Amino acid sequence: MVGIRIRELRSDRGMTLTGLARSTGLSAGLISQVERGLTDPSLETLRRIARVLDVPLFSLFRDAEPDSDAVVVRRDRRMQVSSPHGGISYQRLSPGSGKLELLEGTLEPGAASSAKPWSHPSEECVTVLSGQLLVEIGSARHDLETGDSCYFDSRSPHRYVNPTERRTVFLVAITPPSF
Structure with missing residues (x-):
C-alpha cells in the first residue's frame, strides 16, 4: 500500500516519476518498483x-480516519x-492522524x-525504555540510560546510536509529525 500512497501523493503534486527521482536522488526505476509494489x-x-x-514518513502508509474522539492502536495492528x-x-x-506522533524504536x-x-521541522522527546542510547544533535553527544529522556528541536541534524552490545528500546514523541 505504501507504493500506491506514494503514487497518489506524487500525482496530487503534479510531479512526474522522473521529477521525484531527480529530487530524491533515487533512480526512477526504484521509485517505479516501489509504486508498483515490486x-x-x-x-x-x-x-x-x-x-x-x-x-511525515508514516503518512506514506494509509491510515484509517478516526471515527470518534478516541483512537485505540492495538499492539498487533501497529504500523x-x-x-x-x-x-x-x-x-x-x-x-497517525493527529498532531503528535509516538513511536517505539528498537x-x-x-x-x-x-x-x-538528518533534520526535519519538528520537536522530539526521546525516552529510553531499556538499554543505552547515544543521542547526537549537531556536534553534541548525549548519553542516555534506561529512564533518561532528551528533548530537542528536530531542525538540528540528529540521530540515535546504540553504542552497546545489547538491544536498546526507546519511545520518541514527535510534534508535528514529520518523521
Missing part, C-alpha cells in the same frame, strides 16, 4: 521520498518500518537510526 523500500528511501513530498539491514525498526503507537547493538544525522 520492492520494499528501505527506511532511507522512504525518508527521501517523504521529504520531497513534504509529508512498522524497519531498516533493510536490520539495525533499526520503528512501530507507530499513535494513530536499535540493535552498534546500530544507528540513520547513516548520518
Whole structure:
C-alpha cells in the first residue's frame, strides 16, 4: 500500500516519476518498483521520498480516519518500518492522524537510526525504555540510560546510536509529525 500512497501523493503534486527521482536522488526505476509494489523500500528511501513530498514518513502508509474522539492502536495492528539491514525498526503507537506522533524504536547493538544525522521541522522527546542510547544533535553527544529522556528541536541534524552490545528500546514523541 505504501507504493500506491506514494503514487497518489506524487500525482496530487503534479510531479512526474522522473521529477521525484531527480529530487530524491533515487533512480526512477526504484521509485517505479516501489509504486508498483515490486520492492520494499528501505527506511532511507522512504525518508527521501517523504521529504520531497513534504509529508511525515508514516503518512506514506494509509491510515484509517478516526471515527470518534478516541483512537485505540492495538499492539498487533501497529504500523512498522524497519531498516533493510536490520539495525533499526520503528512501530507507530499513535494513530497517525493527529498532531503528535509516538513511536517505539528498537536499535540493535552498534546500530544507528540513520547513516548520518538528518533534520526535519519538528520537536522530539526521546525516552529510553531499556538499554543505552547515544543521542547526537549537531556536534553534541548525549548519553542516555534506561529512564533518561532528551528533548530537542528536530531542525538540528540528529540521530540515535546504540553504542552497546545489547538491544536498546526507546519511545520518541514527535510534534508535528514529520518523521
